[in-house]
Amino acid sequence: MYRLAKPLLFRLPPETAHEAITGLLRVAQRTRLERAYAGHYTVDDERLSVEAFDQSFPNPVGVAAGFDKNAEIPRALAALGFGHVEVGAVTAEGQPGNPRPRMFRLREDEGLVNRMGFNNAGADVVGERLAEQRLPDVPVGVNVGKSKSTPLEDAPDDYRYTYEQVAEDGDYFVVNVSSPNTPGLRELQNREQLAAILEALQDAGAAPLLVKLSPDLHRDAVVDAVELANDLGLDGVVATNTTTDRPDALRSPNAAEKGGLSGRPIRERATDQVRFVAERTDLPVVGVGGVFTAADAYEKIRAGASVVQLYTGLVYRGPSIAREINEGLLELLDRDGFASVEDAVGADL
Numbered sequence: 284m285y286r287l288a289k290p291l292l293f294r295l296p297p298e299t300a301h302e303a304i305t306g307l308l309r310v311a312q313r314t315r316l317e318r319a320y321a322g323h324y325t326v327d328d329e330r331l332s333v334e335a336f337d338q339s340f341p342n343p344v345g346v347a348a349g350f351d352k353n354a355e356i357p358r359a360l361a362a363l364g365f366g367h368v369e370v371g372a373v374t375a376e377g378q379p380g381n382p383r384p385r386m387f388r389l390r391e392d393e394g395l396v397n398r399m400g401f402n403n404a405g406a407d408v409v410g411e412r413l414a415e416q417r418l419p420d421v422p423v424g425v426n427v428g429k430s431k432s433t434p435l436e437d438a439p440d441d442y443r444y445t446y447e448q449v450a451e452d453g454d455y456f457v458v459n460v461s462s463p464n465t466p467g468l469r470e471l472q473n474r475e476q477l478a479a480i481l482e483a484l485q486d487a488g489a490a491p492l493l494v495k496l497s498p499d500l501h502r503d504a505v506v507d508a509v510e511l512a513n514d515l516g517l518d519g520v521v522a523t524n525t526t527t528d529r530p531d532a533l534r535s536p537n538a539a540e541k542g543g544l545s546g547r548p549i550r551e552r553a554t555d556q557v558r559f560v561a562e563r564t565d566l567p568v569v570g571v572g573g574v575f576t577a578a579d580a581y582e583k584i585r586a587g588a589s590v591v592q593l594y595t596g597l598v599y600r601g602p603s604i605a606r607e608i609n610e611g612l613l614e615l616l617d618r619d620g621f622a623s624v625e626d627a628v629g630a631d632l
């Protein structure tokens with residue numbers, strides 16, 4: 284089906300295509316289609332289940348932040364066979380984000396560049412939406428960002444406000460200090476400012492609490508951030524967000540657009556960061572960046588990721604991506620003699 288739909292969708296501007304898909308999934312979520320999807324896309328196998336940061340994941344393939352910014356379709360995404368859904372980024376204030384166009388396909392490279400700028404309905408609205416809906420059986424995390432109008436020095440209160448609005452219904456919480464599209468945000472990854480944000484959230488009772496890192500952080504800064512995560516007793520690290528770098532090999536003209544690059548071109552770099560982080564902590568690592576296939580997911584798991592997430596792969600591969608990855612993972616586990624995904628986590632370290 285997606286082979287037929289993709290050329291049509293790809294004729295639309297990327298954000299329009301995203302809105303069309305979200306609209307369809309919203310309908311699916313309201314009707315019996317959700318059941319039919321779940322039956323078609325879910326791979327039900329104990330070997331795929333993972334326990335990490337107090338959550339039970341039925342399989343290790345999740346939806347990365349940014350796809351469902353306003354928590355409108357978590358059940359529909361779970362019905363596509365994903366083992367968890369991270370909604371958001373949510374900010375304290377609702378905000379429109381940057382002017383359109385702000386999302387670009389790099390078709391030749393199977394990548395995207397986006398400079399969305401945390402467009403979202405805001406913590407009050409998303410908090411209420413989470414409270415009012417029936418959430419899926421899989422873990423639903425909330426990715427928390429900083430409102431554009433809030434100065435960096437007031438970031439801890441801004442993050443805390445958002446957390447308080449979603450606290451009841453989120454299963455885990457991710458401090459996002461790694462989006463390249465909010466001016467100055469990534470500076471918050473330095474030890475002092477990051478500590479202030481994380482401590483404010485811990486004071487408010489946020490748990491499980493994870494931090495999401497940029498692939499552009501210097502190694503020293505990654506070491507600092509991981510040490511801080513260890514010292515504060517965080518529950519995990521998400522690696523990675525998008526990159527502002529542009530690898531030389533990119534062929535698409537849209538590579539020149541400003542914003543964060545995702546998808547195939549960042550796979551290896553994201554895996555390197557997963558490994559670098561996993562070598563320095565016993566905390567669970569969530570591996571994100573360029574996961575399109577079972578082999579890609581397996582690479583991140585062997586490098587130390589307990590679960591993986593994807594966004595760009597869903598755009599290029601379509602709604603059966605979670606099923607394809609989960610089926611493929613079972614074959615790879617068999618091939619290499621692992622009894623389960625959990626057995627393979629960190630096998631390459």
Ligand SMILES: Cc1cc2nc3c(=O)[nH]c(=O)nc-3n(C[C@H](O)[C@H](O)[C@H](O)COP(=O)(O)O)c2cc1C
Nearest residue numbers: 347348349372397523524545546572573593594595
């Ligand atoms: C359009 C778009 C919006 C995104 N929005 C967010 C966001 O709000 N918060 C966040 O932490 N990451 C966001 N991301 C980053 C993804 O969660 C993910 O870290 C990154 O895209 C790498 O994964 P991928 O290669 O599978 O897309 C966004 C990515 C895209 C493409």
